[in-house]
Amino acid sequence: MAIAEVTVIPIGTGDTSLSGYVAEMQRILEQRSGAIRYQLTPMSTILEGDLAELLETIRQLHESPFAAGAGRVSTSIKIDDRRDRPSSMEQKMRSVAEKLQQSSPDDSRS
Amino acid sequence: MAIAEVTVIPIGTGDTSLSGYVAEMQRILEQRSGAIRYQLTPMSTILEGDLAELLETIRQLHESPFAAGAGRVSTSIKIDDRRDRPSSMEQKMRSVAEKLQQSSPDDSRS
Amino acid sequence: MAIAEVTVIPIGTGDTSLSGYVAEMQRILEQRSGAIRYQLTPMSTILEGDLAELLETIRQLHESPFAAGAGRVSTSIKIDDRRDRPSSMEQKMRSVAEKLQQSSPDDSRS
Amino acid sequence: MAIAEVTVIPIGTGDTSLSGYVAEMQRILEQRSGAIRYQLTPMSTILEGDLAELLETIRQLHESPFAAGAGRVSTSIKIDDRRDRPSSMEQKMRSVAEKLQQSSPDDSRS
Numbered sequence: 001m002a003i004a005e006v007t008v009i010p011i012g013t014g015d016t017s018l019s020g021y022v023a024e025m026q027r028i029l030e031q032r033s034g035a036i037r038y039q040l041t042p043m044s045t046i047l048e049g050d051l052a053e054l055l056e057t058i059r060q061l062h063e064s065p066f067a068a069g070a071g072r073v074s075t076s077i078k079i080d081d082r083r084d085r086p087s088s089m090e091q092k093m094r095s096v097a098e099k100l101q102q103s104s105p106d107d108s109r110s
Numbered sequence: 111m112a113i114a115e116v117t118v119i120p121i122g123t124g125d126t127s128l129s130g131y132v133a134e135m136q137r138i139l140e141q142r143s144g145a146i147r148y149q150l151t152p153m154s155t156i157l158e159g160d161l162a163e164l165l166e167t168i169r170q171l172h173e174s175p176f177a178a179g180a181g182r183v184s185t186s187i188k189i190d191d192r193r194d195r196p197s198s199m200e201q202k203m204r205s206v207a208e209k210l211q212q213s214s215p216d217d218s219r220s
Numbered sequence: 221m222a223i224a225e226v227t228v229i230p231i232g233t234g235d236t237s238l239s240g241y242v243a244e245m246q247r248i249l250e251q252r253s254g255a256i257r258y259q260l261t262p263m264s265t266i267l268e269g270d271l272a273e274l275l276e277t278i279r280q281l282h283e284s285p286f287a288a289g290a291g292r293v294s295t296s297i298k299i300d301d302r303r304d305r306p307s308s309m310e311q312k313m314r315s316v317a318e319k320l321q322q323s324s325p326d327d328s329r330s
Numbered sequence: 331m332a333i334a335e336v337t338v339i340p341i342g343t344g345d346t347s348l349s350g351y352v353a354e355m356q357r358i359l360e361q362r363s364g365a366i367r368y369q370l371t372p373m374s375t376i377l378e379g380d381l382a383e384l385l386e387t388i389r390q391l392h393e394s395p396f397a398a399g400a401g402r403v404s405t406s407i408k409i410d411d412r413r414d415r416p417s418s419m420e421q422k423m424r425s426v427a428e429k430l431q432q433s434s435p436d437d438s439r440s
Contacts, residue, residue: 003152003153004153005151005153005154007188009339009341009404011339011341011343011346011348012304012343012344012345012346012347013341013342013344014342014343014344015342016192016194016341016342016401016402017205017342018341019202019205019206019208019209020209022206022209023206023209023210023213026206026210027210039151039152040203040206041115041149041151041156042113042149042156042199042200042202042203043113043114043115043154043156043188043190043202044115044153044154044188046151046152046153051279051282052279055275055278055279058275059271059272059275062271062299062301066301066303071302071303071304071346072300072301072302072303072304072346073299073301074298074299074300074301074339074404075297075298075299075301076188076296076297076298076299076406077295077296077297077298077299078117078153078154078186078294078295078296078297079282079293079294079295079296079297080153080292080294081282081286081292081293081294081295082126082291082292083286083291083292084126084232084291084292089152090152092129092152092153093150093152095127095129096129096132096133096136096150098129099129099130099132099133100133100136100137103133119229119231119294121229121231121233121236121238122233122234122235122236122237122414123231123232123234124232124233124234125232126231126232126291126292127232128231161389161392162389165385165388165389168385169381169382169385172381172409172411176411176413181236181412181413181414182236182410182411182412182413182414183409183411184229184294184408184409184410184411185407185408185409185411186296186406186407186408186409187405187406187407187408187409188404188405188406188407189392189403189404189405189406189407190402190404191392191396191402191403191404191405192401192402193396193401193402194342194401194402223372223373224373225371225373225374227408236412236414236415237425239422239425239426239428239429240429242426242429243426243429243430243433246426246430247430259371259372260423260426261335261369261371261376262333262369262376262419262420262422262423263333263334263335263374263376263408263410263422264335264373264374264408266371266372266373296408298337298373298374298406300373302346304346305346309372310372312349312372312373313370313372315347315349316349316352316353316356316370318349319349319350319352319353320353320356320357323353
């Protein structure tokens with residue numbers, strides 16, 4: 001399972017708002033929710049799943065603004081692929097929380 | 111107010127785990143929480159605040175793995191800066207939710 | 221034809237040098253040079269070709285550090301896909317050069 | 331000396347062409363060429379210099395589309411900062427070329 005972060009920006013649309021495009025991407029993700037898990041953040045969409053499924057999903061997300069009339073699209077992707085042990089969106093958050101717990105000033109004082 | 115997404119990766123540390131570095135970044139952010147707001151995601155840290163404050167915070171986050179012994183650091187940043195109207199992490203999430211609401215199949219049926 | 225920029229970083233390798241991994245990526249690209257065009261820069265590799273070919277190439281580049289023993293890989297991708305008119309790596313450079321020419325101080329003086 | 335890669339995208343401009351914005355960024359870089367070195371690629375601008383100078387330059391590049399009327403700007407940055415030994419744009423290219431030379435089929439045959 002790999003985790004990816006995706007941001008899709010249509011260029012030249014004449015409108016500074018992008019939320020309509022992001023909403024359309026959420027609809028696409030809903031239809032693919034059997035193959036991948038996803039989470040919207042204020043800056044991007046995070047996907048988790050098999051690498052081939054992630055790339056196919058990203059391709060569909062990248063296509064969506066064109067279907068809505070955009071003439072140019074800039075898509076940024078970051079893939080975090082860990083194969084030495086299982087990883088997930090939740091596991092990554094948990095690991096950071098545990099590290100913060102272990103080394104908190106209160107802990108070291110006690 | 112601008113919003114930024116930051117990922118800091120130490121290179122050559124000999125350990126595939128990065129959570130200790132991310133935890134240290136969270137501690138730095140806590141100390142700057144008067145100047146900026148922040149949110150951890152499974153793939154990056156999102157910051158909100160004045161552009162100059164964001165860049166200074168990003169500089170500190172980028173420095174932190176060096177302080178922990180790293181010899182090389184790769185830092186990715188994406189800045190979303192909207193000046194035609196107020197923006198925030200919550201506002202961006204709300205706009206997408208509203209768009210999803212407006213055009214849901216259930217709505218169009220009624 | 222789309223243009224993409226790719227950076228592949230192995231994590232936890234114990235070596236701050238990445239040039240061996242980048243060289244291996246160049247060898248993979250050479251074998252795919254019938255399907256895509258590419259150019260190495262000091263910060264990433266730029267690819268040009270059909271979107272499906274680009275994504276398949278990126279998948280292979282992302283896999284290459286695992287084949288060399290890495291346990292975790294972080295891959296960053298930016299896709300610039302323009303469909304309102306033909307685009308290429310050279311065309312993009314030429315457009316900027318023309319704009320610089322048009323508005324140079326010498327031109328406006330004459 | 332750190333090396334950074336920057337892409338600045340104005341959002342909502344109504345024009346799919348970005349070369350005018352990129353040209354303006356080149357003019358800004360020319361004026362800062364005492365403090366930093368730079369190189370345009372088909373996908374971004376690469377900067378080399380002291381980290382503080384890089385961040386100040388990136389701030390100016392990010393501001394430039396606003397000065398030209400844009401209401402929203404998305405700026406992507408990747409910083410590669412190596413402190414275990416000297417690095418430069420040329421050195422990075424040279425290291426890859428050397429690795430390709432060392433392991434070429436012709437070499438292994440002899």
